Amino acid sequence: MSTFKGLFDEEQLKHIAADYFEPSVRHCHAFFLSHAHTDHMAGLNASFGQLLKENPEKKLYCSLITKELFSKLDRYSSGFDLDTLIVLDIGVPQLLSIADQYVTVTLIPAGHCPGSVMFLFEVDDIRVLFTGDFRYSVNDICKLKLLKNPDETVKKIDNIYLDTTFAYEEYKDFPSRDQSLQAILTEVKNWLKKDENNVVNLELPARFAYEFVFVSIYQMLNMKVHVTPVKLDLYQNISEIIGSVTSNPNTKVHACQDQALCVRGKNKNPLTIRLCTMLFKDSFVQNCGGGLYKNCDNSEIKIFYATHSSLNELRTFVNYLSPVMVTPFVIQPGTGVNLEILRERVTKLPDQSAKTSQSDNRLMSPLQKRNSSWNMTMF
Template identity: 35%
Template sequence: MDAFDGFVKEYTGISVDKFVERNFRSVAFFLSHCHLDHMAGLATESFENFLKRSANVSIYCSEVTAELLRSNSRLAPSRTVLSRLISLPEYFPSNINILNGDKKGTVSVTLIPAGHCLGSVMFLFDGDKGKVLYTGDFRYYADQIEKCEVLLSLSGTLTALYLDTTFCDPYSRTFPKREQCIRGAVRQIKEWTLNTNAVICLDCRMEYGYEPFFVALHQELGEKIHVSSKKYSLYRGLPEILDALTLDGDSTRLHLCAPGKCIRTQRKTDRELCTIKLCAQTFVVRKRCGQLYIANSRLSYSYCYSMHSSLDEIQKFVDFLKPDSIVPCAVPHSATVHTILGYLKTSDITEAEPVNIPKIPFQGPTFSLNDGSKNADIERKDCIEEEMLSFEDEVVLPRRKRMKNS
């Protein structure tokens, strides 16, 4: 559950990952990455009208996120929104105009890679109210902290840490590194493809975040991955990823769509349909989060691929930074703000009460690939589009059982 209202309370006039009406008093907006649960209101008419009334309001993001927004019409930001986008470089401080009470002021903003998905960043705000770090959704291993000079310099200096606590729960104690998951999944797919009748379905539900897997699979097998025209369009400005993808489903055995949804795999009954699913929630629910994979059957494997930090990783991140206060930005189903802060063993805390964030529909034109390609026309006819999810499968974690009084 979302527990963050978008306001960085130390600095008046800043909103992060929220673009709804209650945030319209902000003068500087920040987008950490292109997943829908962090883009509430961005493509709505009300936000567009607000921008038209507010000439000095800007939206800040990473360079990759700006490129993705311009390429992905399913996210459908208006021309007005796109005109207000300002992409900032990573690691280099930038001065941003904000409100400080009733007065105008400036704050330094530094973008730090968040390790969550393509273009995802943390925001480090530094001004007269101290240093504040907003992680957005993030995945950081302990050894990665030691390699980031900006994070190394922050230990013991943070006034507040706005923290991704999606998996801050004992059910999610540890996850394998994603590199391990990718190697394991690629190895399994390679073994299946030794059977020339095999067709591989890649079940990867989220919009962004699996790109290293796509590239590794293409490099290892020498085959491109068949995707829908809409999926292909997402990476229009990123040729290193497009090189691993194709619109021609007859040229490859690798298909990026939910199992059974690609007509090519449905109509070839003589082919063995093999499925690889990359996910984390399944492992959490089954209490197998430290496991690399689950063999659902001989031809179906799930691999533990988490884009969020595990509880152990979150604890090590907090232990290193030693912030004065922590604001949890998400509350797992089986937890509360109080239990989260207990897991993090912080004595000086700032509590963020859970708020109900309305799901706002993203309005805009549907992308239509029209490049004169024969493959594009074929693609539209015989590949059912995959769903675009902001998070993996919506799964309710099991409640802890209460002990009966004896």
């Protein structure tokens, strides 16, 4: 969960706030929302919407999909004039006038959830990267062309405000997203083949962030995933997702939370597939010979799926960019660590013996390659 309170240490960014909208930052002139998860939306309410209406020089910026999701979250968007949310294109440097100075802002795919982006701020002679929540594997690093100069050298980054959700020794290595996805698809396919009355119940730990799973189930197994009417409305204008979900309760795969009728009804044999990350510490993975699964009983399986970077993925990312400074902004409660410990931890070199978190791109099928590319664009 983000502990970032919106403001940057750099004097050149004193008029900018990101992912925090409480009164303590409302003196700023420009606000940036990396994605539409609640821990990054504190203070984003009707009174903030009124602030934007009354002060047209103040702007709130985000990606197109984040705006679409925000517009459907009534708790936050109620009282907002959605025209005050300014959409910036992903991958296109934008020159913005903020409080009588010009700032170049570039949105970079974050690999976390639909619409999630990182923000690269360039002003005067400094460059600051704010990751929001993100997941980049070893092989995703090559996609960071937006952080390169014309001569292919990496741009000098003065500070990275870094998502350190899993910057802990027990989460040093993660299976790749493709490996997790293949495990999910295999279990769904095998269970549904066993009996015509079998159905699958997907248990997801967040309101959204797992849409890539829905899309892949539809692409690979030709089955749409049943979701709630609220979820269906949430995706209504997101063409990349809406075709993979349905309001039809007679489909075989459900993420609708309506277990009584859809999953546990008469003559239905449910298998619950629970996607999670926290369980899969390195010790568990090593003891389970790969650690993608935990069989709870005959009716439930836990499968690893991460939307944040592992410790070695963070180290690879930081080592590649070689910033002057790293500012962690996520501390797991009860761990006894502080920001200095996290900073020291993520700036170490990644373990050379660590298993790569991404399969060799040369060995990926055309569908996997398309999924991987789409995953980094959308998520």
